[in-house]
Amino acid sequence: MIEVRDLSKRYGDKLAVDHLTFTVRPGMVTGFLGPNGAGKSTTMRLILGLDRPTNGSATVNGKPYRDHRAPLREVGAILEARAIHTGRSAYLHLLALGQTHGMPRSRVDEVIELVGLQDVARKRVGTFSLGMSQRLGIAAALLGDPKTLILDEPSNGLDPEGIRWIRNLLRSLADEGRTILVSSHLMSEMSMMADWLIVVGRGRLIADTTVEDFVHLAAGDAVRVRTPDIARLRLLAGALEGVTLKEDMTGDSSALTLQGISCEAVGELAAANRIVLHELAPEQASLEEAFMRLTMDSVEYHAAPTTNEASVGAAR
Amino acid sequence: MSAAAVPSQVGVSQARVVRSEWTKLWSLRSTRWSLLVSVVGMAGLGILVSAVQMAHWNQMDPHDRATFNPVDVSLGGWHLAQLAIGVLGVLLISGEYSTGQIRSTFAAVPHRLPVLWAKAGVYATLTFVLMLVASFVAFLVSQPILRSHHVQTTLSSPHVLRAVFGAALFLTVTGLMGVSLGALVRNTAGGIAAFAGLMFVLPGITAILPNSWGDSIDPYLPLSAGTDILGTHPDPTALSAWTGFLLFLAYALAALAVSAVLLVRRDA
Numbered sequence: 009m010i011e012v013r014d015l016s017k018r019y020g021d022k023l024a025v026d027h028l029t030f031t032v033r034p035g036m037v038t039g040f041l042g043p044n045g046a047g048k049s050t051t052m053r054l055i056l057g058l059d060r061p062t063n064g065s066a067t068v069n070g071k072p073y074r075d076h077r078a079p080l081r082e083v084g085a086i087l088e089a090r091a092i093h094t095g096r097s098a099y100l101h102l103l104a105l106g107q108t109h110g111m112p113r114s115r116v117d118e119v120i121e122l123v124g125l126q127d128v129a130r131k132r133v134g135t136f137s138l139g140m141s142q143r144l145g146i147a148a149a150l151l152g153d154p155k156t157l158i159l160d161e162p163s164n165g166l167d168p169e170g171i172r173w174i175r176n177l178l179r180s181l182a183d184e185g186r187t188i189l190v191s192s193h194l195m196s197e198m199s200m201m202a203d204w205l206i207v208v209g210r211g212r213l214i215a216d217t218t219v220e221d222f223v224h225l226a227a228g229d230a231v232r233v234r235t236p237d238i239a240r241l242r243l244l245a246g247a248l249e250g251v252t253l254k255e256d257m258t259g260d261s262s263a264l265t266l267q268g269i270s271c272e273a274v275g276e277l278a279a280a281n282r283i284v285l286h287e288l289a290p291e292q293a294s295l296e297e298a299f300m301r302l303t304m305d306s307v308e309y310h311a312a313p314t315t316n317e318a319s320v321g322a323a324r
Numbered sequence: 325m326s327a328a329a330v331p332s333q334v335g336v337s338q339a340r341v342v343r344s345e346w347t348k349l350w351s352l353r354s355t356r357w358s359l360l361v362s363v364v365g366m367a368g369l370g371i372l373v374s375a376v377q378m379a380h381w382n383q384m385d386p387h388d389r390a391t392f393n394p395v396d397v398s399l400g401g402w403h404l405a406q407l408a409i410g411v412l413g414v415l416l417i418s419g420e421y422s423t424g425q426i427r428s429t430f431a432a433v434p435h436r437l438p439v440l441w442a443k444a445g446v447y448a449t450l451t452f453v454l455m456l457v458a459s460f461v462a463f464l465v466s467q468p469i470l471r472s473h474h475v476q477t478t479l480s481s482p483h484v485l486r487a488v489f490g491a492a493l494f495l496t497v498t499g500l501m502g503v504s505l506g507a508l509v510r511n512t513a514g515g516i517a518a519f520a521g522l523m524f525v526l527p528g529i530t531a532i533l534p535n536s537w538g539d540s541i542d543p544y545l546p547l548s549a550g551t552d553i554l555g556t557h558p559d560p561t562a563l564s565a566w567t568g569f570l571l572f573l574a575y576a577l578a579a580l581a582v583s584a585v586l587l588v589r590r591d592a
Contacts, residue, residue, distance in 0.1 A: 053427075053591075053592075056431050056434070057430075057434045058427055058430055058431065058591065058592040059591040059592065060589075060591060073434055074434035074435060076434075077335040077336065078334050078335040078336065079336070079431065079432065079433075079434055080334075080431075080432055081330065081334060081335075083431075085431055087424075087427055090423070090424055091423075091424040091425060091426075091427040091428045091431075092423065092424065092425055092428060093348075093352070093419060093420065093423045093425040094423055095352045095353055095354060095419075095423075096348070096351045096352060097351065100347060100348075100351040101428075103347055104344045104345075104347040104348045104351070105344070105428060105432055107340055107343045107344035107347055108336055108340050108341050108344040108432045108433050109334040109335060109336055109340065109432065110331075110333070110334050110335065110337070110340045111330060111331075111334055112331065115330055132353075148428065152330060152334065153330040
């Protein structure tokens with residue numbers, strides 16, 4: 009369990025984290041989502057006591073991180089940039105880390121096997137590929153068999169097989185009742201990995217909800233309807249309060265997309281007015297669209313619009 | 325994942341952090357090389373120079389022969405060793421910052437100070453042991469060489485034993501100074517610059533000051549104070565051997581104290 013209360017961090021005149029409050033609960037994977045520069049890494053560093061908050065507090069399993077007697081047993085963390093001396097072998101890196109807590113060598117062998125680095129454990133970390141480095145980071149995070157895991161962009165640099173591996177690993181760790189906080193700026197990744205989302209932009213909390221609710225919240229559901237009597241439906245639906253009409257994306261002149269109304273309501277409206285429907289389907293916005301919509305204002309570095317739409321992913 | 329593999333009594337203690345820092349110290353190639361250079365330098369340079377001096381003894385001018393100091397020559401390797409040891413001291417900490425390792429280190433030991441004490445303690449102990457051995461080797465191997473022109477001395481001569489121990493003490497504190505500056509500056513180039521500036525550049529600056537100023541400042545500079553303990557002849561312009569050494573130690577400990585305060589306060 010991670011509890012963040014009114015947490016702020018100022019670097020010079022830039023407020024990187026702006027009065028964040030959220031709770032990360034055990035037993036599920038919580039996605040920490042936001043564009044680059046939104047304050048995700050800073051928040052994670054604040055939770056781990058690596059940076060000092062300007063305001064507010066963060067506790068892990070009931071206590072500030074630094075007050076735990078065996079911090080590696082409480083929290084395992086992988087931070088975004090490699091946090092490993094490149095001149096040391098993977099084995100000795102993990103050994104030195106474990107020795108601060110009096111952990112046995114057998115535990116080091118165990119986590120090396122768990123992440124599949126047996127063959128390269130004695131090689132210098134500087135020779136590792138990004139994927140191998142990420143696996144080593146995960147081995148270090150798991151060393152203390154922690155109740156809570158904090159992972160900053162863990163799938164960066166992993167191949168699809170590696171991403172699937174990490175997703176399954178996080179899932180099984182969550183199922184064991186652990187608390188998992190995993191950050192990403194990629195919505196597609198979060199939609200596959202996370203049960204719960206904490207969304208931030210410019211250091212501020214944008215949403216703290218389930219993945220499904222986030223999509224609803226951001227986009228609202230839309231209904232696609234196709235009818236030979238499109239003009240009459242357009243007139244009737246347009247007269248309803250809170251309903252917006254959009255031309256169909258495919259350019260089909262006999263179709264409409266309605267927002268702010270359910271499928272049922274559209275069906276009833278058509279039946280009451282004896283309008284024949286050829287198609288009536290819910291259209292769910294993707295997590296990606298929801299994310300774009302909600303964070304558009306909070307993207308710190310806007311890329312110049314390339315087509316007719318600013319691209320969030322291209323920022324930075 | 326089996327929870328049984330991690331014993332429940334695990335937890336951070338100063339002794340465990342010392343053990344971890346010991347592993348970290350010897351597990352880097354750069355450390356092993358730097359220590360090798362300092363040992364070979366400390367032990368070998370004096371022996372080499374002794375042999376060269378003896379080979380040229382007959383061509384040397386009478387003044388040089390009259391002022392020949394068998395202790396200074398045989399222990400002359402400290403000139404080389406101080407650089408290797410000081411730079412390695414800086415690197416022990418700056419290397420963690422440049423690679424990001426410091427975040428792993430501080431995540432494991434969030435109180436941070438045990439890490440600084442462990443690094444300083446492990447490095448000082450290792451340097452002292454290695455340099456003491458190297459210093460004795462330098463002295464004991466050089467004397468038989470110097471015997472060829474009867475300019476050798478013995479450990480029982482006045483202040484000689486102090487000088488042989490003193491070389492190891494001076495180099496140990498030099499290493500401590502490096503660690504402190506590394507923790508203070510947190511980057512390799514800056515840390516080495518600070519170390520070289522304090523030790524080697526300050527004397528050059530006092531040399532261009534008016535003589536009376538230079539003469540009154542010089543004895544208190546880190547290098548001149550720290551090397552007083554290597555002297556075997558009384559020098560009226562210098563501090564006494566132990567006063568000088570303790571002043572050098574005080575400088576290093578002051579730098580360590582300031583770096584400790586900042587280490588706890590600053591963001592990692």
